Amino acid sequence: MAKLFEPTKVGDISVKNRIVMAPLTRNRSRGAIPNDLNVEYYRQRATAGLIITEATAITHQGQGYANVPGLYSKEALEGWKRVTDAVHASGGKIVVQMWHVGRISHTTLQPNDGKPVSSTNRVAKAKTYLVNADGTGSFADTSEPRALETAEIPGIIEDYRKAARAAIDAGFDGVEIHGANGYLLDQFIRDGVNDRTDAYGGSIENRTRLTFEVVDAVVKEIGASRTAIRISPVTSSGESYDSNPQATFANVVEGLAKYDLAYIHVIEGQTGGDRDYKQGDNPAFDYKALRQTYEKAGGKADWMVNNGYDRDLAIEAVESGRADLVAFGKPFIANPDLVERLVHNLPLNTPDQSTFYGGTSKGYIDYPILEKVA
Incomplete structure (x- = not known):
């Protein structure tokens, strides 16, 4: 049997295969509270070696899309306990992806209709998902953000720490810090978004400072072996850009190497698109x-790869040692039994894109599961 399908240990988490369910925003947690649909959705996909939840806001301020779950x-937390x-x-096994969207938000989603916060006060040319008065969902332009004051940053770090503790108390096996896809930590990391002149702006060392301070706080709270992070060196989600991503993210991983993290989750290329994106x-x-x-630099965490992987590419990545874990996104939407289908090289269901965001059980928990394969 291919190594992809064999059990392993990820930090302190023992998993039954190296196939990971990637975080997938589905906008089905009304009021930011996981519900019966969410419980069944994740239960159906528990054959994955590891499930990473949909991105989950660490605070009300961290919310950027309607009907995504929270940790605050x-x-x-009671809803998440039912899921875990x-x-x-x-x-x-399941970890929660801890999320602060930064400027990728809308005033109607923020406390007291306030401005979203970021490394900058520049508006992102991006969309967010809102629920209309009639209950239907639609995409809207993000709102103008405000740059965080230097004195506010310790409070953001504390929010991550508290969310990590809450996650473990809710039964999660660990947490994944969302440092990718143009959200708050990524907004600080990239020089195309970060225009600050304080200790969190300018040099690569300054721009990565917040990420390391967040990792440090989370590790001290729940332990490095149950902490992970996601990065996306070149993805342009949220209108994110860096003038020298190779140097910037070399600094990121060198800094992460001093922690004995569970895994580093790397999106290769453009999220959901071109793997060779520049x-x-x-x-x-x-x-x-x-x-x-x-x-x-001494890093020993498992290396998780993501973006456009199919069965053959995933097997090759693990067999060659290029990766320790492979995350699958859209295939898990339409195939709750994806692991079994991959093991036996069976056809995959095609996901219905019209049901990706918001809605009911349709396109969420009603995809067909194969009869048990001998």
């Missing part, structure tokens, strides 16, 4: 060099 209310119990009862005039990003930089 008693009701939300269901996944564990089905033999699965930003501007930059040369193609060298992901092999990125991992070598991490390991040279």
